[in-house]
Structures are given as C-alpha cells and as structure tokens.
Amino acid sequence: MSDGPVAQSGGGVIDAPGAPVLDVDPGIKTASSPKIAPWEERFTSYDVEAFEVPRGREEQWRFTPLRRLHGLHDGSAAADGEVAVSVHSGFGDSATEDLGGVRVEHVERGDSRLGDGGIPADRVAAQAWSSFPTATVVTVNEARSDDEPLTVTVEGPGVGKTAYVHLQVRLEHHAEAVVVLDHRGSGTVAANTELVVADGAKLEIVEVHDWADDAVYVGAQHLSVGRDATIRHTSITLGGDLVRLSPVVNYRAPGGDVELDGLYFADGGQHFEQRLLVDHSVPNCRSNVMYKGALQGADGDKAAHTVWIGDVLIRKEAEATETYELNRNLLLTDNARADSVPNLEIETGEIVSAGHASATGRFDDEQLFYLMARGIPEEQARRLVVRGFFGEVINKVRVPALRDRLEAAVEAELEAVGS
Amino acid sequence: MSTLEIRDLHVEVETESGPKEILRGVDLTVNSNETHAIMGPNGSGKSTLAYSIAGHPKYTVTRGEVLLDGENVLEMAVDERARAGLFLAMQYPVEVPGVSMSNFLRSAATATRGEAPKVRHWVKEVKTAMTDLEIDPSFAERSVNEGFSGGEKKRHEVLQLALLKPKFAVLDETDSGLDVDALRVVSKGVNDYKAQSDVGVLLITHYTRILRYIAPDRVHVFVNGRVAESGGPELAEELEANGYERFTTAKEEQPA
Numbered sequence: 001m002s003d004g005p006v007a008q009s010g011g012g013v014i015d016a017p018g019a020p021v022l023d024v025d026p027g028i029k030t031a032s033s034p035k036i037a038p039w040e041e042r043f044t045s046y047d048v049e050a051f052e053v054p055r056g057r058e059e060q061w062r063f064t065p066l067r068r069l070h071g072l073h074d075g076s077a078a079a080d081g082e083v084a085v086s087v088h089s090g091f092g093d094s095a096t097e098d099l100g101g102v103r104v105e106h107v108e109r110g111d112s113r114l115g116d117g118g119i120p121a122d123r124v125a126a127q128a129w130s131s132f133p134t135a136t137v138v139t140v141n142e143a144r145s146d147d148e149p150l151t152v153t154v155e156g157p158g159v160g161k162t163a164y165v166h167l168q169v170r171l172e173h174h175a176e177a178v179v180v181l182d183h184r185g186s187g188t189v190a191a192n193t194e195l196v197v198a199d200g201a202k203l204e205i206v207e208v209h210d211w212a213d214d215a216v217y218v219g220a221q222h223l224s225v226g227r228d229a230t231i232r233h234t235s236i237t238l239g240g241d242l243v244r245l246s247p248v249v250n251y252r253a254p255g256g257d258v259e260l261d262g263l264y265f266a267d268g269g270q271h272f273e274q275r276l277l278v279d280h281s282v283p284n285c286r287s288n289v290m291y292k293g294a295l296q297g298a299d300g301d302k303a304a305h306t307v308w309i310g311d312v313l314i315r316k317e318a319e320a321t322e323t324y325e326l327n328r329n330l331l332l333t334d335n336a337r338a339d340s341v342p343n344l345e346i347e348t349g350e351i352v353s354a355g356h357a358s359a360t361g362r363f364d365d366e367q368l369f370y371l372m373a374r375g376i377p378e379e380q381a382r383r384l385v386v387r388g389f390f391g392e393v394i395n396k397v398r399v400p401a402l403r404d405r406l407e408a409a410v411e412a413e414l415e416a417v418g419s
Numbered sequence: 420m421s422t423l424e425i426r427d428l429h430v431e432v433e434t435e436s437g438p439k440e441i442l443r444g445v446d447l448t449v450n451s452n453e454t455h456a457i458m459g460p461n462g463s464g465k466s467t468l469a470y471s472i473a474g475h476p477k478y479t480v481t482r483g484e485v486l487l488d489g490e491n492v493l494e495m496a497v498d499e500r501a502r503a504g505l506f507l508a509m510q511y512p513v514e515v516p517g518v519s520m521s522n523f524l525r526s527a528a529t530a531t532r533g534e535a536p537k538v539r540h541w542v543k544e545v546k547t548a549m550t551d552l553e554i555d556p557s558f559a560e561r562s563v564n565e566g567f568s569g570g571e572k573k574r575h576e577v578l579q580l581a582l583l584k585p586k587f588a589v590l591d592e593t594d595s596g597l598d599v600d601a602l603r604v605v606s607k608g609v610n611d612y613k614a615q616s617d618v619g620v621l622l623i624t625h626y627t628r629i630l631r632y633i634a635p636d637r638v639h640v641f642v643n644g645r646v647a648e649s650g651g652p653e654l655a656e657e658l659e660a661n662g663y664e665r666f667t668t669a670k671e672e673q674p675a
C-alpha cells in the first residue's frame with residue numbers, strides 16, 4: 001500500500017454556457033492536436049476482407065494480445081460452435097417465456113434492419129458480421145415497466161469452440177425497456193450488438209460479461225440514438241480470459257441523451273479492454289461516461305491488465321453539447337496494470353460543458369485510516385471502500401436481483417484474493 | 420476511572436529530505452472526566468499528536484509511550500485503538516465516496532460495541548443524535564463526508580463521538596471553520612456527551628473561542644513539538660490576551 005493516486009492522467013472541465021471556449025485544459029485536445037477520426041472517416045465495412053489483418057502495431061490493436069484471440073482477427077477461427085441466445089421476460093428466478101408484446105426474430109444476413117445501429121470498424125467485428133449463422137432481432141414497441149426487464153442470455157459455444165454472434169435490440173418510437181444482456185459460458189466469440197433506439201424511446205441496458213476462465217469475447221456495440229432518445233448502457237466485465245468491448249455512440253438527431261457506465265474487475269492474467277467512441281455529430285446531445293475498474297493480480301501470477309480508451313468527439317456542428325467522461329481504476333495489488341486514455345476533442349466552442357478525468361491509484365490509505373479509526377477492522381474497511389467505489393455504478397442498475405448478483409460478484413472477487 | 424498517559428513521545432514523519440522529528444518528548448496525562456485543552460500555534464505538532472495517538476501510518480513513533488489504563492496503545496492497530504475506547508475527531512475528516520453515512524455509522528457502532536445494535540433502538544439513537552446536532556436526516560443516505568461543508572463535517576465528527584461513546588476523545592480543531600451557531604451546536608454536542616459519560620477530552624485548538632463553550636480543567640501550551648507550559652483555565656486567558664509570543668520567543672532563546 002502506498003499513498004494516493006499513483007498515476008493521474010489529466011482532467012479538466014470546460015463550462016461555456018453559450019460562450020466560446022477560450023481556456024482549454026491541456027489534456028483536452030484542440031484542433032491542432034492529433035485527431036479522433038469522425039465516424040465517417042473511419043474505415044468501416046461489413047466485409048471482413050476489406051480489413052487488413054492486424055499485426056498489433058495499429059492504434060486500434062496496440063493494447064490487445066492478438067495471440068490470445070484464437071484467430072478471430074486473421075480469419076483462421078472457423079465457426080465450429082454455436083452460441084445459444086435466449087430471451088426471457090424478467091430476470092433471474094422470476095424470468096418467464098411470456099414476452100408480451102416483445103418480438104424475437106432470427107433473421108438472415110441481408111435483413112434490411114441489420115446495420116441500423118452501425119457498421120463494423122475493425123476486422124474482428126467485420127469477421128463476426130461475415131460469419132454469424134443467423135441474427136437475433138429483439139423488437140420492443142411498447143413502454144414496458146421497470147419491473148419487467150427483458151433478459152437476453154448469450155451462452156458461449158463451449159471450451160475450444162468458436163462462434164459468431166449478431167444481436168440487435170430495437171426500441172420503436174417512444175418504447176421503453178430495461179434489458180439485461182447476460183453473457184456467460186466458455187469458448188471464443190466475436191459479436192456485433194446493435195442497440196437501435198428510435199425517437200423518444202428509452203433503453204436501459206446492462207451488458208454483463210461473466211465468462212468462464214477460458215473464454216475470449218471480442219464485441220462491437222453499435223448504439224444508435226434517435227431524436228430525444230435516451231440510452232443508459234452499463235457494461236460489466238467480471239470474467240473471461242480476454243474481453244474486448246468497443247461501444248460506439250451515433251447520435252442520429254438532436255436531443256439524444258446517453259450514459260455509459262462501466263465496471264470491470266480483473267484478476268491475474270485477465271485482459272479486459274474497453275474502447276469507447278462517443279461521436280457528437282449533431283447539436284443538443286448529452287453524454288456522460290463513468291467507468292470504474294479494479295485490478296488484482298496475485299503475486300507470482302500473470303499481471304491483471306485493463307485498458308480503457310475513451311474517445312469523445314464534439315464536431316463543429318454539435319453545438320450545445322454536454323459531455324463528461326470519467327475513468328477510475330483501483331489497483332488492489334502491485335501485480336496489475338491499468339491503461340487509461342481519455343481523449344476529448346472539441347471542434348466548436350458553442351457547447352454547454354465538456355470535461356474528462358482519469359485516475360489510477362492504489363487503495364486510498366486515508367479512507368482506510370478513517371474507517372479503521374472508528375473501530376472497523378481492516379478487511380471490512382477495505383470491502384466498504386471497494387463496494388463504495390463500485391456503488392456509483394451498481395446502484396444505478398434498476399434490476400434489484402441483478403444488483404444483488406453484481407454486489408455478490410464483487411464480494412467474491414475480493415474474497416478470492418483474500419488480501 | 421480510566422487514564423490516558425502520554426510519556427516522552429517522540430514522533431517523526433518521512434519527508435523528501437529524510438525523516439523529520441515533529442514531536443520532541445510530549446508528556447501528558449488525562450483522566451476520565453477531565454478536559455484538557457491543548458493550545459498552540461499552527462505547525463507546532465498538535466495534529467501530529469492527535470494522529471499519533473490514533474495510529475496514522477504516516478507517523479512513526481521513535482521513542483516514548485502511550486498507555487490506556489496501562490496498556491500500550493502503540494502496539495495496537497488503528498481499529499484496535501478505537502475499539503479500546505480512543506476516538507479522534509479529525510481536523511480534516513476524510514471523504515469516502517459510495518459509503519453511506521448510515522452504513523458507516525452502523526459498521527462503526529457494531530465494531531466498537533462488539534455487537535450489532537438492535538435495529539429499532541439504533542434508528543432512534545441515530546435520529547436523536549442527529550437532531551441534537553441539527554443535522555438534516557437526509558445526510559444519513561449521503562456518502563461519508565462527501566461534498567459536506569467544513570461545518571457539516573465537524574458536526575458529523577461529533578455525531579460519531581456521541582454514537583461511539585469512547586473513553587477518551589481527541590478533538591483536533593473541531594472548532595475551526597465554524598460560525599458562531601455551528602460552534603454552539605458542536606460544543607453542546609461535546610458537553611452533552613461529557614455530561615452523560617466519564618469521557619476524558621483532549622481538546623486541541625488554535626483559538627480560545629471554543630473554551631468559552633467547553634470549559635477545560637487544564638490548559639497546555641504546545642510549542643515546537645512539546646508541552647511548553649501547563650496550567651489551569653487562567654492560562655487560556657493569558658493566551659487570549661498575549662498570544663503565543665512569550666512561548667515562541669522563549670523557545671528561540673534556548674538553543675534546541
């Protein structure tokens with residue numbers, strides 16, 4: 001244990017109600033700095049062969065241990081397994097197969113709706129697009145109540161097997177739904193997940209990656225936000241050998257409101273990577289990003305490694321944007337490495353506010369001291385602090401049974417290291 | 420009857436240019452039902468004394484003892500000291516994001532009392548204590564000290580004093596940054612606990628102002644890491660009139 005944060009990668013806030021931004025934090029990129037490529041300037045294609053095979057030096061891939069992808073990136077991973085996708089109403093013990101007005105379809109490649117969310121921007125996503133057997137489309141065209149979450153379970157193909165997945169969750173105009181996307185099991189999986197939220201609709205989705213130790217999952221999440229639509233996307237990564245998630249937010253019209261929350265807890269040897277792009281391409285949209293990670297690699301084990309890239313682009317035409325992004329990492333042991341790269345690029349001064357912060361640190365001794373000075377034993381004090389650290393993410397999850405499960409999972413992780 | 424004895428306490432901290440001695444032989448004995456004021460200029464080591472008693476890891480004791488009823492406190496972990504009956508109201512209470520005040524208080528009470536308080540009694544007890552300190556009930560659901568004003572933090576320190584019921588309380592500048600109303604409320608909280616218990620109090624302060632509300636039995640002038648002079652309440656009056664000059668000058672005359 002040592003004091004305070006050990007790494008601090010700048011932070012800053014710009015508040016500019018109506019006024020041009022003059023004073024820009026050095027950590028916030030202005031036009032003269034290297035650019036975050038706007039979405040349409042990024043190379044995108046449904047065709048895997050249109051992408052070069054990554055070698056590991058590319059910006060997109062430089063953090064990812066390609067050898068552990070079992071060939072997802074170079075075309076050598078033949079689809080020899082299948083992923084089971086099932087949809088229920090309710091979550092956990094209360095789940096039923098009666099879906100009410102929700103429509104679940106299994107469609108072929110070429111269905112006109114596929115791609116409404118976005119287009120693959122890396123080779124693995126394109127591979128998944130080229131290789132999935134059928135796509136699952138879940139359509140909601142009603143306002144469902146909070147206590148009736150939809151649960152979509154994705155079960156891996158099994159040890160040593162590879163499968164490709166395509167999933168689309170569609171909310172029609174003014175529809176509302178809480179959705180749990182529950183990933184589990186073994187094997188190697190590449191996936192595209194489209195979240196298509198029409199005008200005035202509200203999607204609250206919790207994507208859980210609770211894979212078995214052998215599993216490799218590389219997924220692209222395409223979030224398409226209609227006029228005055230709301231998405232709250234919570235991304236939870238607890239298990240797997242390697243999990244790499246690339247959510248992209250595309251605002252289709254003004255008034256979109258997106259929250260991206262995340263929680264990851266990496267043990268020794270695990271590689272958890274999150275690459276976010278929020279592309280403010282239209283006026284009057286809001287985004288708020290809060291990802292929190294904990295890492296604990298035991299001595300003598302391979303290091304726990306997490307990567308968080310948060311690209312937020314405010315384009316010239318995206319006036320009155322309001323955005324904030326935060327990534328915090330807690331290093332519970334020495335044998336851990338957290339890379340955290342927030343990038344905020346602003347091409348217009350006519351914004352409401354924009355800010356970012358990133359901090360990676362060891363356990364805060366002052367907090368521990370304060371709790372212990374009130375008689376609370378060290379182990380319990382640590383658990384309180386870690387639970388508190390993740391509480392901001394977990395408490396926002398509106399499915400009580402899932403909240404309980406996540407809390408229990410965090411406890412179990414903490415027990416596992418036994419400190 | 421309990422006794423807190425500090426004997427020849429020497430403490431240093433690690434600085435960039437090596438260890439630096441801050442406490443240079445503190446001697447002090449506080450008994451139950453006594454209130455001792457420790458007064459000294461900024462930087463004289465008052466907080467260092469407070470933290471050392473509580474066991475903050477930043478401070479290294481190089482010589483001396485702290486005994487609680489003859490037991491060596493310095494050998495105890497931070498949480499053990501608290502469970503043995505020591506309490507420190509901090510000058511700068513720490514924010515613990517994500518941990519609610521109510522969860523924190525209950526965890527602390529469970530630890531210091533050795534068993535979880537009965538829910539019904541506990542809720543009432545907390546409510547009463549909060550009302551006495553004029554703390555809005557909504558604070559119970561807020562994260563510990565997070566975004567609290569200076570005054571709100573100090574009220575919550577005294578709230579913890581009232582609920583954890585220590586044998587000895589070290590109050591480190593609990594008065595600083597309080598307006599008159601807050602000072603009155605906080606002082607009343609301390610006095611109420613004194614009245615209903617045998618607590619011994621070590622009241623650390625820079626100003627005499629709080630001594631008008633909380634009457635000390637003994638006053639110690641703390642300069643340059645040790646007690647320079649001790650006396651009755653009249654010593655505080657002298658400090659009120661003349662400040663610390665007499666003591667700080669005297670220090671300079673003696674070669675260290």
Ligand SMILES: Nc1ncnc2c1ncn2[C@@H]1O[C@H](COP(=O)(O)OP(=O)(O)O)[C@@H](O)[C@H]1O
Nearest residue numbers: 432433434441460461462463464465466467468
């Ligand atoms: N962690 C530390 N590192 C370096 N110097 C310290 C540290 N803590 C305290 N000091 C120094 O020790 C002296 C006493 O500090 P403190 O105990 O806070 O005094 P007081 O509470 O009387 O104002 C000061 O000169 C302060 O700068």
Ligand SMILES: [Mg+2]
Nearest residue numbers: 465466510592
């Ligand atoms: Mg002080």
